[in-house]
Amino acid sequence: MQTPKVTARAHTNIALVKYWGKKDEQLIIPQNGSLSLTLDHFYTDTTVCLDDNATQDTFILNGIKMDPTKVTKFMDLIRQQANVSTPAIIESVNHVPTMAGLASSASAYAALALAGSKAYRLELSPKDLSRLARRGSGSACRSIYGGFVEWKKGYDDASSYAVPFIENPTWDIKMIAIVVNGAQKKVASRAGMQTVVNTSPYYPAWIKQAELDLENIKQAILAKDFTKMGQIAESSAMRMHALNLSATPHFNYIEAQSLVAITQVEELRAHGIECYYTMDAGPNVKVICQGKDLQAILAKLKQHFADEQLLVSAAGPGAKIITS
Amino acid sequence: MQTPKVTARAHTNIALVKYWGKKDEQLIIPQNGSLSLTLDHFYTDTTVCLDDNATQDTFILNGIKMDPTKVTKFMDLIRQQANVSTPAIIESVNHVPTMAGLASSASAYAALALAGSKAYRLELSPKDLSRLARRGSGSACRSIYGGFVEWKKGYDDASSYAVPFIENPTWDIKMIAIVVNGAQKKVASRAGMQTVVNTSPYYPAWIKQAELDLENIKQAILAKDFTKMGQIAESSAMRMHALNLSATPHFNYIEAQSLVAITQVEELRAHGIECYYTMDAGPNVKVICQGKDLQAILAKLKQHFADEQLLVSAAGPGAKIITS
CATH class of the missing domain: 3.30.230.10 (Ribosomal Protein S5; domain 2)
Incomplete structure (x- = not known):
């Protein structure tokens, strides 16, 4: 049966x-x-x-x-x-x-x-x-x-x-995943984080800082303080990538094209359009922004990336049964 | 008079x-x-x-x-x-x-x-x-x-x-400065390190690690252990740049062309040619190698950089009076 x-x-x-x-x-x-x-x-x-x-x-x-x-x-x-x-x-x-x-x-x-x-x-x-x-x-x-x-x-x-x-969330938060054509060989996240835990002299400070970041970002989200939320998210990501640089052997997910994306975000911000970046265990860059700024940000990013490299998401739902 | x-x-x-x-x-x-x-x-x-x-x-x-x-x-x-x-x-x-x-x-x-x-x-x-x-x-x-x-x-x-x-030193150590055409605005080293000291959660660990690195690299140099010296130098540089990523605001001297240079060094090493990189408060990459490998390393780097971007040095003398 x-x-x-x-x-x-x-x-x-x-x-x-x-x-x-x-x-x-x-x-x-x-x-x-x-x-x-x-x-x-x-x-x-x-x-x-x-x-x-x-x-x-x-x-x-x-x-x-x-x-x-x-x-x-x-x-x-x-x-x-x-x-x-x-x-x-x-x-x-x-x-x-x-x-x-x-x-x-x-x-x-x-x-x-x-x-x-x-x-x-x-x-x-x-x-x-x-x-x-x-x-x-x-x-x-x-x-x-x-x-x-x-x-x-x-x-x-x-x-x-x-x-x-x-x-x-009633907040109109968007995330743009910038798909970077990475050349560098990838270190799997499981292996990467294990190397970091075992060898980075900065790791104990990371743990403490992450707990502070967690408390602070929760307050920022509750207060709908987009600036504070974005700054904490970007800092948390950069501190994670800093851990990788500080490990033995050191490794780096940030590639040349990732830096191009990061520079665009920093330039947008310098021109008063608020957005922040985050990165995970790979070269792609994810940009956090508010819906009202989405089109301006995409227009700028399209100067450097093809349409199919820019994938826009909003907040999504939890796991659910769709047929049974 | x-x-x-x-x-x-x-x-x-x-x-x-x-x-x-x-x-x-x-x-x-x-x-x-x-x-x-x-x-x-x-x-x-x-x-x-x-x-x-x-x-x-x-x-x-x-x-x-x-x-x-x-x-x-x-x-x-x-x-x-x-x-x-x-x-x-x-x-x-x-x-x-x-x-x-x-x-x-x-x-x-x-x-x-x-x-x-x-x-x-x-x-x-x-x-x-x-x-x-x-x-x-x-x-x-x-x-x-x-x-x-x-x-x-x-x-x-x-x-x-x-x-x-x-x-x-009787050792035949060479250093190749790879001059990168940097685009990013530079954070002056004085300002950069001040931001790091004041804001990086990793800074106390950096101080401790630097003292260990100092003791270990002195042993490596005395033992003419090029591998150990190079590894410590590269790690120290990456941990310094990790500090910059972990500061508030975070900043980064590593540019796209710096990553190109770094990748070349890592590929050379993967092919058995020993060399290590270091970076300071700018996008240029300096490669540490032994004289016997200099030509092979330059040949590889010339695939990505013009001759005038590759400046070779050996150990130099102390300060002296040249006319008086």
Whole structure:
């Protein structure tokens, strides 16, 4: 007997106060709390159905059959809780432009946590869904919720999960992802942050500063103080990239084209158009702005980047079941 | 009566363990010790003669008469010690390619300290010359000596000065200054380091790490361990630039063309040709290598930079009187 298919959709998120470094590699407990904005433009749809006749999971990503090892490891967490050993067929489609190089693991594991737990008839609370998603990819725990989301670092598996901060912001915040054609070989975020935790002399100060940034950005968001929010987000990103430069061996996600994007943002700001940048474990630059300034900012960016390199998002919703 | 002219020559130096941040802005006492290599290729010749009939100093730089205010402030330190109030004519020629944008303040103030003190008939010990040069520009205290030079940070005017570490290295070390055509507006080093000291959460860790780096690079140089020396130098530079990213407001001397240069060095290293990079308060990249690898490195760099952008130096001598 094949159980019905369950399909879930989860959106990606971009951290404004960055998560960078694990306290527990296995359970993915972070060294510091973080805060993100879930985006409407990029999401993953994942369908899970149990497969009684199979001896192992089947994993299809964007229509292509993949090695299921990593997904099986995650599904085992669900099967353990459900006390069921039946394998599953997992079909996942990433609605993120392929060239974007935007982290899809956050939306992927959030969607998989929701679809997978439903398929195995677990009724998880949002909190437990967030904890589960975290085990796949740390930042996935935040994609369970929409809008502004806080990941409370906690100290163990039970206490480390995301909570909604402002799930439906009335603020007209936009984010422009500038897709940079990066040349440099990428250091995977998991490896990069591990190197940083183990070797950067600046890491203890990062942890303390991140906690301060988290408190301050929450106040700024509550007060709808866009300037303060943007400044903290930009500082948090640059301090994270500073950690990478200070590690042994040092590494750098900021590429030549990233600097071009950053310069445009700084020039816009110098001309009174408020916008701020953030960067993650890759060369792309994300620009935070208000809807009223979007067109002016895009016009400037189009002098240096092609239309298809500029992807605009607004705040997006939390993970949800779209068919079952 | 005009006294005879005294001309001194001093060479610039590039720090391998960086000086970044003052404990005392007025006296230029650094927060951490540093270590540099004096270069043979870039130097300043400065001639000083007393001018009995004048009421103020005359300052001629590269043949052009300049506002003497800053130089007068420095000359007053000399006149105070000499107990003479006579103004002077100061003629200075920077033998640094104009486009290089390489810091000339180190060679300039070292040459001025030597020529100026001699012209006023002070017989300063090398230590006191170094202390004097420091008052003009911190890193100038190291240009009193040749080869590898350590700046002992000290804690006051009397205790902060450079000492020779290995004045005549038998090692065939070369440094290639890659002159980058920078677009970004420069943050002056004095302002940049002040912002860092006042705002970077990473600064206390920088001070501790710099002291470790200083001890370790001295061991590496004594052991002629080029790999260890290069790695420490590169790490120290990147940690200094990480400080700038972590400051409020953050700033960045690393430009797109700097990243091109850095990538070339990393590729050379990946192909077994040892070389390391360092950067100061500007976009130029300096490559440290051994003489045996110089041609191979230049051949690779010439794929991306014009001949006149690649300036090769070896270890240079300390400051000296060349005519008097």
